[in-house]
Amino acid sequence: xxxxxxxxxxxxxxxxxxxxxxxxxxxxxxxxxxxxxxxxxxxxxxxxxxxxxxxxxxxxxxxxxxxxxxxxxxxxxxxxxxxxxxxxxxxxxxxxxxxxxxxxxxxxxxxxxxxxxxxxxxxxxxxxxxxxxxxxxxxxxxxxxxxxxxxxxxxxxxxxxxxxxxxxxxxxxxxxxxxxxxxxxxxxxxxxxxxxxxxxxxxxxxxxxxxxxxxxxxxxxxxxxxxxxxxxxxxxxxxxxxxxxxxxxxxxxxxxxxxxxxxxxxxxxxxxxxxxxxxxxxxxxxxxxxxxxxxxxxxxxxxxxxxxxxxxxxxxxxxxxxxxxxxxxxxxxxxxxxxxxxxxxxxxxxxxxxxxxxxxxxxxxx
Ligand code: PMP
Numbered sequence: 449x450x451x452x453x454x455x456x457x458x459x460x461x462x463x464x465x466x467x468x469x470x471x472x473x474x475x476x477x478x479x480x481x482x483x484x485x486x487x488x489x490x491x492x493x494x495x496x497x498x499x500x501x502x503x504x505x506x507x508x509x510x511x512x513x514x515x516x517x518x519x520x521x522x523x524x525x526x527x528x529x530x531x532x533x534x535x536x537x538x539x540x541x542x543x544x545x546x547x548x549x550x551x552x553x554x555x556x557x558x559x560x561x562x563x564x565x566x567x568x569x570x571x572x573x574x575x576x577x578x579x580x581x582x583x584x585x586x587x588x589x590x591x592x593x594x595x596x597x598x599x600x601x602x603x604x605x606x607x608x609x610x611x612x613x614x615x616x617x618x619x620x621x622x623x624x625x626x627x628x629x630x631x632x633x634x635x636x637x638x639x640x641x642x643x644x645x646x647x648x649x650x651x652x653x654x655x656x657x658x659x660x661x662x663x664x665x666x667x668x669x670x671x672x673x674x675x676x677x678x679x680x681x682x683x684x685x686x687x688x689x690x691x692x693x694x695x696x697x698x699x700x701x702x703x704x705x706x707x708x709x710x711x712x713x714x715x716x717x718x719x720x721x722x723x724x725x726x727x728x729x730x731x732x733x734x735x736x737x738x739x740x741x742x743x744x745x746x747x748x749x750x751x752x753x754x755x756x757x758x759x760x761x762x763x764x765x766x767x768x769x770x771x772x773x774x775x776x777x778x779x780x781x782x783x784x785x786x787x788x789x790x791x792x793x794x795x796x797x798x799x800x801x802x803x804x805x806x807x808x809x810x811x812x813x814x
Contacts, residue, residue: 460578467575475777476794476801481619481647481757483679484794485728491721498717502709510709513699514541517712520719521687525659525672528649532659537692541715542706545646545673545686549576552669552688554701556640557582557611564609566595568784570619570644577611585609593621593751593759597632610639616658617647620784622753624655634665640694642669647755649677649729650736655754659689666691676756678718678725685715732756736793742803746810751788761788772809778802 453462469480487495502510511517518541522534542548549572557563559581565573566587574584587603589595595614604612612633616625625643634641643658651657658670669690675681685707688694718725736753743750743760751759763769766789770782778801781790791802 460581464578467572469781470779472774472779474774474779476798477779478792478794478798478802479779479781479790480681481676481755481792482681483676483728483732483756484798485679485731487679487718487721488724491718491724494717494721495714498713499710502713506709508709509705510707510712512705514707514712517541517707517716517719518687520716522689524719524722525689529657529659532657532662532689534659534662534689537695538662539687539689540695540698541685541687542702543684543686543711544675545644545671545688546572546576547684547706548671548686548688549573549642549644550580551698551701552640552642552671553577553580553582553611555697561610562607563611563613564603564607565613565615566600566603568593568618568621569613569615570646571783573613573615573644582611589618589621589623593618593623595625595629597629600629601632601636604633604636608638612637612639612641613644614641614658615644615646617645617651617655617754619646619755620757620781620788620790621751621759622647622755622757623751624651624754627656627658627661630658630661630668634661634668637667640667640669641665642671644671646671646673647676647757648672649726650733650756651754652733662689662691666693669694674715674718677729678722679728680715680718680725683711683714683718685711685718732793735796735799739791739793739799739803746807749788757790757792759784759788759790761785763787763789769806769809773802773805776801776805776808778805 518539519536522539525534557580562583563577564585566589577584585607648657669688671688674685740750748760783790
């Protein structure tokens with residue numbers, strides 16, 4: 449039997465583990481920040497028809513530049529943040545925002561270059577960075593998981609990174625960044641600044657999007673995804689908004705025809721039903737605020753959340769709590785600072801199951 453060690457694998461990949469949120473078959477999956485609401489029957493039918501519509505042309509390659517899809521995404525972003533004034537030349541799409549991040553690193557990172565992030569944050573940023581041959585540098589968020597502009601700027605000035613990652617709302621903490629922190633980093637950063645807004649649609653009223661900063665900041669890249677608010681994690685569609693020159697740079701590294709005709713058609717259909725899909729966002733926001741209130745009333749520490757998940761603690765032995773919940777059919781995520789756990793916001797029924805299980809685990813009920 450050949451083992452990985454027998455293969456001429458890149459030295460810097462030896463000893464690494466693949467990304468691995470557990471994929472377990474449980475009654476209550478609250479671990480990967482998915483949207484719990486499946487597409488309606490009407491949308492299922494529309495997606496089926498859209499797939500049929502392209503099926504007869506699958507002998508041909510798809511539109512390499514996904515122009516129609518990017519125009520639809522620009523139109524959606526303009527409804528989300530009217531001040532953004534986006535056009536097709538300023539929007540780019542790929543297979544999930546993970547692929548978007550990979551393309552950014554392929555274009556702006558690479559051997560001899562550095563990317564900086566502020567932990568705790570999304571675990572794939574350092575992983576995709578390393579796999580692209582870029583050096584990863586860790587700085588840290590504040591105690592309350594925010595980011596004081598002065599501290600952020602100090603880290604940027606110390607490391608002079610080619611790529612800076614700011615995640616807002618942040619995963620796994622849920623914390624949104626004020627625009628002055630992003631502006632301060634933009635002013636100090638010598639390279640590109642990526643604001644990962646995977647959860648932006650869940651932000652609370654009054655929390656602005658970095659899309660409003662695109663004008664006048666040609667090195668700002670705002671990434672988004674259809675995996676969360678749009679409830680399309682299975683379709684794999686991520687996107688970004690940036691200066692047209694950034695998109696020209698990404699065209700140099702993207703694989704030809706990276707977005708399949710089926711993906712493009714499905715994503716456009718989902719966008720056409722955007723109102724229905726985003727209809728669940730309001731319910732998830734309410735459910736999130738309710739679970740934050742409940743956890744606080746129960747005496748837990750809870751990070752403020754502008755996302756569809758909540759980080760709570762603190763537990764001297766979080767593994768035990770995680771296992772206790774799992775034993776009751778509730779799968780959450782052991783992620784973030786060592787004494788904290790993250791729960792994704794599900795349906796009212798799923799959250800009721802979570803609350804009951806957590807009370808039992810805490811009370812030692814078997
Ligand atoms: N960014 C953040 C902050 C995330 O939490 C995730 C998914 N967990 C992603 C990007 C990637 O999402 P996708 O590839 O599904 O768009």
